[in-house]
Amino acid sequence: MMKPLKKIGICLDHATAHLLEFTAEPSASDVITSAFTHEAKEDSLRRSENVMHNKEQHQQAEYYKKLGEVILGYDEVLLFGPTEAKAELVNILRDDHRFAAIKIDVEQTDKLTENQQQAFVRAFFSK
Numbered sequence: 001m002m003k004p005l006k007k008i009g010i011c012l013d014h015a016t017a018h019l020l021e022f023t024a025e026p027s028a029s030d031v032i033t034s035a036f037t038h039e040a041k042e043d044s045l046r047r048s049e050n051v052m053h054n055k056e057q058h059q060q061a062e063y064y065k066k067l068g069e070v071i072l073g074y075d076e077v078l079l080f081g082p083t084e085a086k087a088e089l090v091n092i093l094r095d096d097h098r099f100a101a102i103k104i105d106v107e108q109t110d111k112l113t114e115n116q117q118q119a120f121v122r123a124f125f126s127k
Contacts, residue, residue, distance in 0.1 A: 005075040009121030010067065011112060013083040014060065017067055020118055022125045032070070034063035064089050072098060078124050080107040080117075 007022035019030040067089060071077050079086035086106050093099040105124070112120060 006073065007076040007078075007125050008071070008074045009078040009080065009117070009124065010071075010086075011081045011109075011117045011120075012067070012079065012085050012089065013081050014063075014085045017063075018114065018117055019070060020121045022121055032063070032066050035059045060088075064092050068093060068096070068099070071102060071104075074102060076103045076105075076125070078105050078107065078121060080109045080120065080124075082109060082111050 009020040009022060011018040011020065015034045017032045019032065071093065079089060090104060090106055093102075093104060107120075107124070109120065
């Protein structure tokens with residue numbers, strides 16, 4: 001017998017990702033946040049535009065790496081949200097052969113409440 005596919009929806013922007021595992025029972029979402037906070041941005045802005053950009057890129061890369069590690073545990077992944085972050089993440093994942101066997105879909109959405117996010121993930125994977 002085949003084991004059921006593990007599916008997850010991830011609603012993300014550049015600062016936060018809500019992980020919504022698709023299960024029979026609705027489950028609370030986990031959250032991963034980028035280390036690049038508003039305070040860090042203000043702080044590095046004062047120092048130099050260039051330093052800020054490098055720090056931001058580094059922290060963004062760490063954030064995407066953390067998300068990638070989560071995604072490796074799933075068979076099907078839905079990335080959605082209002083910003084370009086999901087496209088940036090997909091481009092990084094597509095360059096990494098470890099993600100080749102994972103089905104990754106990307107959907108543009110408006111900013112959604114947590115209930116709307118859960119409904120969106122349920123509707124998507126129930127198709």
